[in-house]
Each structure stands twice: as C-alpha cells, then as structure tokens.
Amino acid sequence: MDQSLKRGNMLWEGSRFTLPEHVEALAKKKKESNRFLPPELDQLELEELNRRIQHAFAKKCCVIIGFYDEFSYHEITGMIEKIDVYQRKILISSETGVTFISFDKLLKVEFAEQECFADEC
Structure with missing residues (x-):
C-alpha cells in the first residue's frame, strides 16, 4: 500500500x-x-416512609429527607409543615427556605439528631 494512504483517519479529516x-x-x-x-x-x-412522615408531621420533629430530581440525589433537613395528599407533595421548611417534594421522588426519611424548631420528638 502506498505510504500516502496510511494516514489513518487523516484522509477524511478535511471533509x-x-x-x-x-x-x-x-x-x-x-x-x-x-x-x-x-x-x-x-x-x-x-x-415505613409514610409512617415516619406522619410521625414527624404530628410531633413537629426535625427530619432528613432524601429525594431525587432528574439528574441527582439530594438531602434536606427541616420540618414537615404540610402534607398535601391531593397533589401528592409535602412541604418542608428548612434553613434555606421552603421546599415542596413530590411523594414519588422520596427515597429516605430519617429523624435528625439535632432539634430544628421544637423540643419534642
């Protein structure tokens, strides 16, 4: 084979x-x-997630909620302010503000070690 044709992919680079x-x-x-x-x-x-959400809402406990969006996993620490069964969302108030999280996106609910706003839990 001719040496000029042994250029690999360089033969077609310009086109x-x-x-x-x-x-x-x-x-x-x-x-x-x-x-x-x-x-x-x-x-x-x-x-178990449902039981923890109901308990945290009733007792105003601080929880760590793990959820996902389209591209990553997130955790937020705060208190459950509202459970909307019609829209299937929960309202979390945290230090960064208020967040709505869909029931379908929940992966984890744990009780936090520190107290957020209330003394009981």
Missing part, C-alpha cells in the same frame, strides 16, 4: 461536518446518560 440535527441528538444522548436512576422501593419501605 467532516456535522448536521445540526446530529449535534442535537448527541447532546440529548449525553444528557440522558447523566440521568439519575433511583432505586425502586418495595411496599414495606413505602409504608
């Missing part, structure tokens, strides 16, 4: 181009690969 549709598809694929895949909770774990 490469990418269509805008291809750029969009590559960006979408990269974004999808970074998506957070939450673990699936079984019925007993869901009942």
Whole structure:
C-alpha cells in the first residue's frame, strides 16, 4: 500500500461536518446518560416512609429527607409543615427556605439528631 494512504483517519479529516440535527441528538444522548436512576422501593419501605412522615408531621420533629430530581440525589433537613395528599407533595421548611417534594421522588426519611424548631420528638 502506498505510504500516502496510511494516514489513518487523516484522509477524511478535511471533509467532516456535522448536521445540526446530529449535534442535537448527541447532546440529548449525553444528557440522558447523566440521568439519575433511583432505586425502586418495595411496599414495606413505602409504608415505613409514610409512617415516619406522619410521625414527624404530628410531633413537629426535625427530619432528613432524601429525594431525587432528574439528574441527582439530594438531602434536606427541616420540618414537615404540610402534607398535601391531593397533589401528592409535602412541604418542608428548612434553613434555606421552603421546599415542596413530590411523594414519588422520596427515597429516605430519617429523624435528625439535632432539634430544628421544637423540643419534642
């Protein structure tokens, strides 16, 4: 084979181009690969989360709530102010402000070591 043809991919480097549709598809694929895949909770774990949420709401306890969004896992420490069963969300007040979290996004509810606002728990 002629030495001028043994250039690897350099032979076609000058004629490469990418269509805008291809750029969009590559960006979408990269974004999808970074998506957070939450673990699936079984019925007993869901009942335990429900029990802890009800107890923390009734006693005004400080809790650590683990939840996820589209791309990552988050934890927030605060007090459950409201449980909205119709919209399936809970309202958490913390030092950073007020946050609504969907029931479907919850992964963990633990009672915090420190006291947030109340003395009982």
